[in-house]
Amino acid sequence: MEILRAIGEKILKILQFVAVFIFIIFEEVIWEGIAEPIYKKIRSLELLHKLEITLNKTHVYIVLFLFLLLFVGVEVAGLIAMVYFAQGFMILGTLLYLSKIPIAGFTFWVFRVSQDRFMEFRWFEYIYWKIVDFFDLIKESTIYKNILNQVVELKNVIKNIKNRYFSKNSLFFKNMKNLYLKVKVLWNKESSK
Structure with missing residues (x-):
């Protein structure tokens, strides 16, 4: 039994290392290097100031549906890109991943503009804070x-x-x-x- 527990702990540490490494790559390289500048550019566009006014006037269910549609689409594209990477289609995976970044920036902008309205939904607020707590847990880890x-x-x-x-x-x-x-x-x- 002691051997199984030791093996389990080793496997858990390896999985934790991989998860943390991917998180850091996302945060340090993709977010800071690519997505954040795109998000800032998107945020500064005059057209989006008009769109922000429109979003604030639009019923919250429609805005939430738009956000969730974009969010799920971006995440699915990321998963498909990882499948391409795993299958050895590096160029295709890279192109798909890079093409989703501007959409992710726009999706993040929609979230920031509508965050207060989204938080009125208890289920959304619950999921949001669970995700924030999970990221905080990762950031507090020694690994x-x-x-x-x-x-x-x-x-x-x-x-x-x-x-x-x-x-x-x-x-x-x-x-x-x-x-x-x-x-x-x-x-x-x-x-x-």
């Missing part, structure tokens, strides 16, 4: 904190490499520019003959 620290370190390493080699003032960038100019001069001499 999450350890992986997040490693992600932050990796981001700093990448930032340092970028600043060292790819900033306009870096020696590497200047050498590449000089090499390009020399090759260009040689190319022009050869092509003018």
